[in-house]
Amino acid sequence: MKFTYETKKDTRSGFGAGMEYLSQNNPKVVALCADLIGSLKLEAFIKNSPERFFQTGIAEANMIGISAGLAIGGYIPFATTFANFGTGRVYDQIRQSVAYSGKNVKICCSHAGLTLGEDGATHQILEDIGLMKMLPSMVVINPCDYNQTKAATIAIAEYEGPVYLRFGRPVVPVFTPEDQKFEIGKAIHLIEGTDVTILATGHLVWEAIQAAEILEEKGIKADVLNIHTIKPLDTAAILASISKTGCVVTAEEHQINGGLGDSVAQFLSQNHPTPQEFVGVNDSFGESGKPADLMEKYGLNAAAIVEKSIKAIARK
């Protein structure tokens, strides 16, 4: 199957579109933001439902606590900010007041990973998937494009329990169907192949598709899965693919430590030991730069996936 796209959009705008839908269709959804309304694309939600929006100012810890309190009162709070401030900065608030307390809070964060670009490493969190997936009961989702982010935003409002939804700032190809139904924890099989499994999440899914096309020119058939949900992991889909291919490459805009690749390795080592290569940031911080240049420098693009695929196949 050949993947094409007509437009490029940012995944955060997909979140904004999902919130706009929820403002009109789910009266229990409330939104909170820590002084980043424009960055989180919340304008339409606020315009439609001003009484259901809470501006917290630059006070993320308080925002998480208020979200827990609103959830107790029967609302479905979407707490929003940049990924760095919505996870690492408030880890204990999420741990005690949301996860351990079992509250139905959705932590929705933009500007995850390297691709926020010029702001640099202070804002480029690459540890958030790991932090959030370690919390018992927390669902972790990293959709790949505008349409999927919109669908995921709508879907998590229907799910009862804490969720971390991660998305980003750059415009990226919109290649998944409009108005798709999003199933939490259900991987999407994108390309059929028998030589190597590529498991990608977030912005790296499009890069994985590009990689599969390059590999095909070399006579290598890649089996590509979009792992939009890192926790719970779709282990059945992963096992089915690896049973065919016998090797795997994981790809994510995140530290290798604690990321999707980590979860896959943990599962495979116990159930189906398999040669695995990792595309991710290798134990370093990011830096300022243009998104594409950063992804190139830190080895998070189609070329890196191709290289690791060839390496994985050689290890079979």
Place this chain on the structure above:
Amino acid sequence: MQTQELKNVASQVRRDILRQVHACQSGHPGGSLGCTDLLVGLYFNTMKLAQDANGNVVFNMSGNQEDVFYLSNGHISPVMYSVLARRGYFPVKELATFRQLNSRLQGHPTPHEHLEGIRIASGSLGQGLSVAIGTAQAKKLSNDTSTVYCLMGDGEQNEGQVWEAAMYAPHHKVDNLIAFIDENGQQIDGPTEKVMSNRDLEAKYKAFGWQVLRMDGNDMEEVINTLAHAKSLLGQGSPIMILMKTEMGAGVDFMMGSHKWHGVAPNDQQLADALAQLNETLGDY
């Protein structure tokens, strides 16, 4: 309830606190004894609680159409557990399981084990006021006119999140909220004045936009009257803060006047000496 009846309940709650902490040789008796009068006054007199047709309290997680109390300084769990059990939320005999394996009465309160009466985990300090504000705003959205209460410690005022919440509540006119600070003047490393002075909490909260009241938290009559006064100030655009002077260890002479009993359990003889000072009014578990 009449003041004397409330005092009788408080005496039993103080016995429960000491016996819980003694049984597992762990927990925080000092602050628990100091806050006993407030929690008894709230749960047995002031708060409007959901009840069934027979007048027994019923626990609903949402707290819709009833008053909600949050304990932010979760380490004084013994007083919370005793008051909830004596009020009828769960069997009093369950107090015997405090801090033991497979108990719903964890060292610090949590809804994780589905203990009736507990809506949020607390113990990592500074978070309860934010949660209380969230529930107060949920009530406003739902046109629910009941009240949210939140107790914090004075040492807890060291936490930055408290001041984020203190700034937020008046800005958003959260005027269905009554908060308390237990001013016992002690924290783990010593007197609050020495460890990290709160200086003038009244001036601070007033500057943030709160209405501030004061009371002696160990005088049951004053507690009840101040709570009634605070309720009369609700709905006027500002949250209400009650600065509550208490004595750590209140009710047991040798536990008062120092922070020695913050997190120390009495031995057998000390328990006997303490219980001799407190009437068994409702029957020990």
